[in-house]
Amino acid sequence: MKGSARYRIAIVEPSEIVAEGLRHLLVTHGFDVVSIHDRVSAAAERMSRTTPQIVFVNPSLLDPEQRHTLRSALDLPQEALLVALVYGGFPDRLTAQFDEVVSVFEEPGAIARRLNAAMQSRESDETASAHAATDPRNDLSEREREILVAVARGYMNKEIADRHNISIHTVITHRKNITRKTGIKTVAGLTIYAIMNGLVDMNDVE
Amino acid sequence: MNTLSQTSGLFGEHVKLAGVVDTNYMLLPVLERLGIGLGFGEESVGEACRRAGVRPSFFVLLCAIHTFDDYVPDAAQIENADPLELIAYLRNSHEYYSRRQVPRLREKLDRLVASCRSAHSELLSRFFDNYQRELDSHFLYEDEKVFPYVEDIAQGRPSDGEYSIERFEQNHENIDEKLDDLKNIILKYLPDVCDETLRTDALFDIYRLRDDLERHTMMENKILVPLVEKLEEAGR
Numbered sequence: 001m002k003g004s005a006r007y008r009i010a011i012v013e014p015s016e017i018v019a020e021g022l023r024h025l026l027v028t029h030g031f032d033v034v035s036i037h038d039r040v041s042a043a044a045e046r047m048s049r050t051t052p053q054i055v056f057v058n059p060s061l062l063d064p065e066q067r068h069t070l071r072s073a074l075d076l077p078q079e080a081l082l083v084a085l086v087y088g089g090f091p092d093r094l095t096a097q098f099d100e101v102v103s104v105f106e107e108p109g110a111i112a113r114r115l116n117a118a119m120q121s122r123e124s125d126e127t128a129s130a131h132a133a134t135d136p137r138n139d140l141s142e143r144e145r146e147i148l149v150a151v152a153r154g155y156m157n158k159e160i161a162d163r164h165n166i167s168i169h170t171v172i173t174h175r176k177n178i179t180r181k182t183g184i185k186t187v188a189g190l191t192i193y194a195i196m197n198g199l200v201d202m203n204d205v206e
Numbered sequence: 207m208n209t210l211s212q213t214s215g216l217f218g219e220h221v222k223l224a225g226v227v228d229t230n231y232m233l234l235p236v237l238e239r240l241g242i243g244l245g246f247g248e249e250s251v252g253e254a255c256r257r258a259g260v261r262p263s264f265f266v267l268l269c270a271i272h273t274f275d276d277y278v279p280d281a282a283q284i285e286n287a288d289p290l291e292l293i294a295y296l297r298n299s300h301e302y303y304s305r306r307q308v309p310r311l312r313e314k315l316d317r318l319v320a321s322c323r324s325a326h327s328e329l330l331s332r333f334f335d336n337y338q339r340e341l342d343s344h345f346l347y348e349d350e351k352v353f354p355y356v357e358d359i360a361q362g363r364p365s366d367g368e369y370s371i372e373r374f375e376q377n378h379e380n381i382d383e384k385l386d387d388l389k390n391i392i393l394k395y396l397p398d399v400c401d402e403t404l405r406t407d408a409l410f411d412i413y414r415l416r417d418d419l420e421r422h423t424m425m426e427n428k429i430l431v432p433l434v435e436k437l438e439e440a441g442r
Contacts, residue, residue, distance in 0.1 A: 182390065185386065186383050188387070196397070
């Protein structure tokens with residue numbers, strides 16, 4: 001199943017077996033794997049030349065002291081999609097920096113679909129924010145507005161995921177996008193935003 | 207990259223204090239926190255520092271931090287820093303934020319909110335209340351737990367071994383987030399029925415506070431922590 005565009009992907013993964021498996025699957029689904037690395041430092045040097053649009057990184061390679069974000073360590077532009085490649089259970093703390101989380105046990109077709117959807121959503125976001133200056137209303141997608149309302153009403157990520165039949169990571173991704181678009185990070189701030197934009201009634205919130 | 211000679215040229219001992227302020231008037235609060243009063247006539251940096259009991263090298267460091275964006279002190283400057291002097295400055299900064307800057311901002315916000323005359327804008331007051339409380343408790347923790355710990359270590363008093371600066375570093379919360387949200391809400395999402403002048407006025411104060419807090423946090427993370435880590439190591 002080919003995506004409508006051949007997105008350029010870089011893989012940063014210590015296991016050659018996993019990296020090769022992932023490369024094969026991605027190429028089969030119409031992506032262009034431009035580089036594979038087993039360390040972040042090696043990857044960072046190549047990134048500026050290969051300019052990948054999607055970067056898979058095994059979170060075990062993260063800087064344990066977290067002195068730099070992964071995005072800055074790799075010198076990635078904001079538009080690049082940062083994907084965590086995980087084998088098993090993983091704490092939220094490690095995956096917080098990533099835009100998406102992909103497990104090696106996921107069905108390949110589903111991974112490809114998710115990647116394409118994420119990239120297309122980002123691209124439409126960019127054109128949307130280019131028009132935002134002329135559009136006085138918010139440019140959140142329908143789904144993002146639903147998630148925002150749930151957050152404002154005090155629901156936790158897990159509850160939101162259950163109610164909307166999506167994964168908790170999708171919820172986190174939506175919340176990150178909401179923050180990215182509005183510039184608002186805290187729950188209290190998002191609540192005010194939701195109320196001011198008529199998405200939620202003041203009385204629903206207390 | 208700002209070299210030591212550049213910063214000394216701008217803020218060094220022989221420079222007139224008035225010249226320092228002319229170079230960057232945002233240094234006025236810094237002078238206040240160092241106990242250097244205004245009305246200093248033709249005094250030089252060196253003279254003013256001696257009068258206030260401040261080391262000129264510390265003065266230059268503070269000026270550089272508050273003048274150049276993303277200024278990063280080098281290893282020599284960190285090593286040269288006096289922990290007690292630094293703590294005293296940080297404590298004074300907390301006072302300044304809690305007792306002066308934040309309450310003034312609060313007043314401006316109250317006036318802004320009153321001008322909007324809508325229930326929605328009153329949410330802002332409550333939001334700011336929470337922010338104020340968060341900030342105060344953040345400072346309290348540092349004033350009562352972290353700083354005394356550093357003072358003990360710096361003066362060679364044994365600590366009970368329970369606390370370490372690493373714990374501080376890991377728990378050092380981001381106090382900017384709510385302020386950023388407030389700024390964005392007032393800048394982008396408050397309805398235009400609100401008084402424009404009051405709005406701009408409040409925004410200026412928010413931007414200044416945010417800027418100041420950012421540099422304050424940087425000093426704690428990039429100067430205080432490494433400095434104390436060295437002291438802890440020496441003590442072992």
